Amino acid sequence: MNxxxxxxQGLAVRGVLWRRGLDWAIANVPFYFHPFLVCFWTxxxxxxxxxxxxxxxxNLAVVxxxxxxxxxxxRALRTFYNFAWTIAEGTTYKLNKAHFSCxxxxxxxxxxxxxxxxxxxxxxxxxxxxxxxALFTEKFQRTIRMIRAPEPDKRSAQHIxxxxxxxxxxxxxxxxxxxxxxxxxDLLNALRHGEIVSIQxxxxxxxxxxxxxxxxxxKVSLPSGPFILSLVAPAPIYPLFVVxxxxxxxxxxxxxxxxxxxxxxPREDDLTEAMTLWSRTLESVTTEYWNQWYxxxxxx
Amino acid sequence: xxxxDKNAFGDFYFALPRLLNRMRGGSDKISxxxxxxxxxxSMVAFVVxxxxxxxxxxxxxTGCQAIGVGIFLLFAVSIFWLLVFYFNSLVIxxxxxxxxxxxxxxxxxQDILIExxxxxxxxxxxISVSWTRWLGIFCLLLLGANVVxxxxxxxxxxxx
Numbered sequence: 001m002n003x004x005x006x007x008x009q010g011l012a013v014r015g016v017l018w019r020r021g022l023d024w025a026i027a028n029v030p031f032y033f034h035p036f037l038v039c040f041w042t043x044x045x046x047x048x049x050x051x052x053x054x055x056x057x058x059n060l061a062v063v064x065x066x067x068x069x070x071x072x073x074x075r076a077l078r079t080f081y082n083f084a085w086t087i088a089e090g091t092t093y094k095l096n097k098a099h100f101s102c103x104x105x106x107x108x109x110x111x112x113x114x115x116x117x118x119x120x121x122x123x124x125x126x127x128x129x130x131x132x133x134a135l136f137t138e139k140f141q142r143t144i145r146m147i148r149a150p151e152p153d154k155r156s157a158q159h160i161x162x163x164x165x166x167x168x169x170x171x172x173x174x175x176x177x178x179x180x181x182x183x184x185x186d187l188l189n190a191l192r193h194g195e196i197v198s199i200q201x202x203x204x205x206x207x208x209x210x211x212x213x214x215x216x217x218x219k220v221s222l223p224s225g226p227f228i229l230s231l232v233a234p235a236p237i238y239p240l241f242v243v244x245x246x247x248x249x250x251x252x253x254x255x256x257x258x259x260x261x262x263x264x265x266p267r268e269d270d271l272t273e274a275m276t277l278w279s280r281t282l283e284s285v286t287t288e289y290w291n292q293w294y295x296x297x298x299x300x
Numbered sequence: 301x302x303x304x305d306k307n308a309f310g311d312f313y314f315a316l317p318r319l320l321n322r323m324r325g326g327s328d329k330i331s332x333x334x335x336x337x338x339x340x341x342s343m344v345a346f347v348v349x350x351x352x353x354x355x356x357x358x359x360x361x362t363g364c365q366a367i368g369v370g371i372f373l374l375f376a377v378s379i380f381w382l383l384v385f386y387f388n389s390l391v392i393x394x395x396x397x398x399x400x401x402x403x404x405x406x407x408x409x410q411d412i413l414i415e416x417x418x419x420x421x422x423x424x425x426x427i428s429v430s431w432t433r434w435l436g437i438f439c440l441l442l443l444g445a446n447v448v449x450x451x452x453x454x455x456x457x458x459x460x
Contacts, residue, residue: 026391030411031332032341033312033381039342040378098371099333247335 009166013049016155019163024090032159038088049080052296056080061218062300063290078291086093086244086292090131094167098248102135106254109238113141113254118191118235120226122258123242124202124282125294128250130160132242133198134167135250145172145190147183147199149208150176177208177223185226191233198240199226202282203299213275216283218300227274230260231267237274255281313337315450316442328453345418348439351432354420357430388413419443 019046025037046053061067067075068200092098104110113119121144123129133144146164151157157176164172175183177199196206202220204210229239236257243251258281260274286293311331313320332338353373358366376445392409395401401409418439425436 003316024405025385028406028410030341030407030414032338033345033414034342035339036342036346036378040382083458096332101332101333200424247338248333 012153013045013052014151015153015280016158016159019156019253021190022087022091023095026088026095031092031135033192034092038081038084042077042084045084046077046080051066054079054152055296055298059295059299060290062218063286063293065216075291079134079294082244082292083294085114086131086294087126089244089248090128090134090167091163092248093131094163095133097152100131100135101249102139103245103249103251104254105251106256109254109256110140112236112257113196113197113240114142115195116236117194118233119244119257120191120230120237121196122201122226122237122278123198123240124285125200125296126202126241126285126289127243127292129198129200129242130164131167131179131250132165132240133164133172135242136165136252137168138285139173141171142196143173144168145187145195145197146172146174147177147187147197148174149200149203155190177205177225180207180236184229187229188233191229191235199223200227202293202295203297211271211275213272213279214300215279220299222275224271224275227260227271227278230258230274231262231270234260234262236260237278239285239290241285243292253285304413314341314446315453316446319449319453322453322456344439344442345381345414346377348418348435349380349421349427350374352425353377353380355425355428355430355432384414384417386431415443415446 012048026034029037053073053076056079057069057072060072060075060079061069064075075160089098089100093100094141113121120243123132133146139142148160160176164174175186178182190197201223202222208223209225209228211227212219213222214220215222226237229235236259238257239255241253242255245251258277260270260272263270309330311327312321312328312334313332314337317337318328319329319395350373353368353376357373358369362367388410389406391413392401392406422436422439422443426433426440428436
């Protein structure tokens with residue numbers, strides 16, 4: 001009975017069976033059949049992952065004000081298509097050690113980030129953050145502490161951890177944002193020892209410190225942890241996004257750092273100022289790359 | 301560095317473009333990073349198998365029925381290919397136990413088996429009486445030219 005329940009849970013949209021199936025396909029199917037498989041599974045999940053589809057459509061209405069709902073369904077399909085390519089290529093990188101082209105935008109900020117003794121990379125569920133971490137560690141020879149939102153399925157979480165470990169050749173260490181105060185101290189310690197910590201700053205999960213911010217004119221909750229860490233450590237925050245440009249082609253975008261400094265004002269005001277800067281950054285990047293913002297859980 | 305290897309993006313996977321590239325003074329190195337090949341390969345395999353199924357099942361259908369069957373076939377042909385991949389993986393296992401293809405990666409052995417499947421379907425198309433026979437003939441010519449190119453590349457390498 002338990003076996004059947006486990007198997008059934010594995011079939012959920014975020015279940016482990018799909019990820020294992022993807023691994024199997026990448027290892028067993030020639031690369032020239034990948035576009036066909038990506039199209040097939042995009043349509044499959046677009047039809048059957050109803051909540052995710054509705055969330056993407058409603059997000060698009062906010063990101064692209066004035067857009068038609070019918071058109072947004074096609075845009076959501078495009079988002080699903082990009083997501084399918086992103087996870088397929090992440091797996092290709094992990095299993096087949098394939099060649100990827102990676103260009104960099106914001107080289108001066110990247111140099112500052114690499115030279116910094118302790119820095120926070122603030123990113124979003126955009127493009128390929130998993131492949132991005134692996135490319136980053138390989139290209140720049142720096143280890144990363146990656147803070148992720150936990151997967152609802154335990155076996156999926158294990159699978160992703162292992163995948164990140166393999167892709168990053170041990171240079172990516174994964175922690176979960178729900179680990180609480182112990183993790184905060186651990187991260188603070190890591191920053192003070194000069195490490196780079198990567199956090200996704202566009203979605204709040206349960207038990208994660210958050211604060212209210214304005215995104216596209218709407219009140220949303222964004223994680224406040226990165227800003228508190230930046231203030232206490234102190235360490236600069238570098239907004240960094242890895243977007244897909246085409247077949248096995250990616251671009252790392254590094255933007256101007258957000259410096260969270262303690263002033264004479266109340267601490268909340270310092271945090272609010274930094275979070276407002278992050279919101280503006282997130283707005284500009286998601287407006288440009290709306291088809292790669294994989295926010296499948298409600299934000300607005 | 302792997303991620304910066306721009307050359308890999310100018311290389312090809314199929315033997316025919318590799319041979320042509322070599323004749324132009326380029327490299328004949330195998331690469332799976334060519335987007336055009338990836339999309340072209342998917343398209344040819346899908347279109348050939350779809351047209352074959354279309355001919356097979358819509359022979360006696362009227363206009364509206366044919367459209368309905370066509371939409372159904374889009375999914376049916378996709379499922380057919382998923383089953384082919386799975387069946388091929390079983391064949392590869394059996395071949396491996398017999399000591400064949402032991403050093404080749406699974407996806408490369410699948411490549412050979414898939415080309416056989418596409419060749420069979422293209423042959424069936426080529427002997428049909430409708431316009432689709434030309435597509436079948438074109439596909440067979442491409443596959444044949446690819447095999448010849450693979451042989452020439454092999455012989456060229458053996459000579460060196």
